[in-house]
């Protein structure tokens with residue numbers, strides 16, 4: 326028999342209102358905990374988005390096309406024969422912003438006195454004018470398209486005993502397996518603060534890289550696609566895979582497959598942020614448990630009376646559950662709104678973290694930008710709110726079990 | 739049909755190692771239409787008897803029957819259903835839900851029984867008016883005097899037309915004028931509508947106005963008969 330649910334909501338509403346201070350504290354604690362968590366995740370996600378964007382635009386793309394075996398054995402022979410054709414296909418897929426091509430190979434850089442093994446990265450100097458190395462220029466100038474120039478770190482130049490304007494020789498195995506040597510002028514030097522880049526990589530313009538490695542005019546070892554955001558990558562990858570098929574042995578990768586260290590770092594860092602949020606929400610839930618328990622203890626006589634006149638315990642449990650669910654729903658909505666507000670408030674100007682760190686922080690060769698723009702994602706906030714609501718309602722269930730075990734005669738004495 | 743029958747009912751409370759015999763071998767019959775007062779010294783077992791009669795508790799020994807139905811062996815939800823459908827309760831204090839108005843409190847049991855909102859509102863409103871609470875339907879309990887609150891409780895108890903109304907010291911918390919008025923109300927409901935009442939009291943005037951007085955002492959019935967046949971100690 327379903328006796329009026331209207332009465333349940335009426336009692337719920339009036340009871341919540343009657344204990345306004347307590348209700349407000351409950352909703353406030355919930356809202357604050359959730360808002361803080363949402364903001365923290367928006368902050369982290371903003372930081373990662375920037376990091377991913379910087380990383381993929383300097384070395385890869387959100388989605389990358391390479392020869393299938395290139396990742397296992399980087400060899401310029403394993404190339405994408407017509408990078409332009411790939412980019413034409415990619416540009417027709419929604420989400421595409423721009424494409425870029427790279428030629429990555431191994432070699433030795435030699436001065437008259439010293440030599441060092443390096444990764445040789447052929448890039449488009451115009452597209453990469455704002456990359457971390459380009460912005461970290463110490464002396465000289467950045468690369469010119471088409472020039473026979475090399476851009477190396479200041480520390481490597483010191484090691485080789487050279488400076489900008491001097492000449493070095495790059496020795497590599499070309500696409501046909503021949504050992505070739507070429508003379509390059511040092512355009513300038515840079516520092517990124519990351520040993521993984523400074524000590525291991527030199528940059529040359531694409532044209533020079535092609536002639537060094539003996540590649541045809543449209544060939545490249547890696548074709549990268551920058552998308553509107555990283556979340557579009559999987560769908561984009563699938564669409565592009567359908568276009569390319571397995572033609573010419575090509576394979577389409579996600580950024581996290583070609584930059585696994587960065588992906589691992591982000592997964593780990595995001596995981597610890599989530600744990601922090603989890604602990605915070607747990608504390609909030611504990612407070613909630615106490616308030617609900619208090620509310621029930623306070624109303625034991627009311628419940629005993631209602632049971633004495635024939636109300637079933639289940640109805641009273643539902644009553645308390647509806648009251649606490651309403652409060653946590655309110656808390657979740659307020660928390661979402663607050664978290665959204667805070668994220669949006671800072672998403673324009675960003676939050677400058679540089680005062681907290683004395684030097685730059687880098688992850689596998691990519692410097693973390695100290696100006697963080699929080700990135701609110703409804704899916705993340707909604708997911709967190711959903712679980713917070715579920716847990717809060719679950720937590721409310723425990724004290725309601727008291728109701729069924731209450732001794733009526735003792736409560737009514 | 740008898741509204742309430744107690745057959746050789748005993749109730750022992752166990753508190754730790756101590757067994758407190760609250761009722762011992764009580765036999766009592768309240769016929770339908772009875773108007774019975776129950777009295778006796780404090781601790782003599784009045785509340786215990788009313789709790790057993792109202793299926794709020796179970797006897798240690800003996801049987802309790804409401805309208806011929808044996809209460810022993812009922813599950814908790816069957817007990818709840820019996821209280822909802824066949825028993826009216828009035829307690830000494832804390833009778834009303836604080837967040838509900840007089841009208842909502844009065845209609846509560848009808849609501850539990852699934853009577854539609856329109857009908858139960860009408861019935862509750864009419865009864866409140868009849869017992870002198872017209873115009874106070876929308877007041878909350880804290881906006882009512884003690885006597886008015888007890889009136890609302892009586893209204894709730896009789897509205898669902900129970901077999902018996904059990905009232906544990908309904909007049910204990912009000913002054914003697916109000917107590918007398920409350921009793922008059924119960925007498926009127928008994929006379930006009932044939933409501934069966936079993937109530938406990940410490941008030942001599944209230945006892946004397948009952949049709950029948952049951953005097954308890956040490957958990958046993960010491961006297962059961964007309965109030966004027968008994969020299970109240």
Ligand SMILES: Nc1ncnc2c1ncn2[C@@H]1O[C@H](COP(=O)(O)OP(=O)(O)OP(=O)(O)O)[C@@H](O)[C@H]1O
Pocket residue numbers: 735751752753758759760778779780781782783784785786787
């Ligand atoms: N829950 C309980 N646990 C232990 N003993 C109890 C309990 N309830 C009542 N008693 C004892 O049972 C006896 C009868 O109590 P009861 O409340 O029925 O008396 P009463 O006649 O209603 O008294 P009063 O006039 O003071 O209300 C008393 O000795 C009391 O102490």
Ligand SMILES: [Mg+2]
Pocket residue numbers: 784785786906
């Ligand atoms: Mg008593």
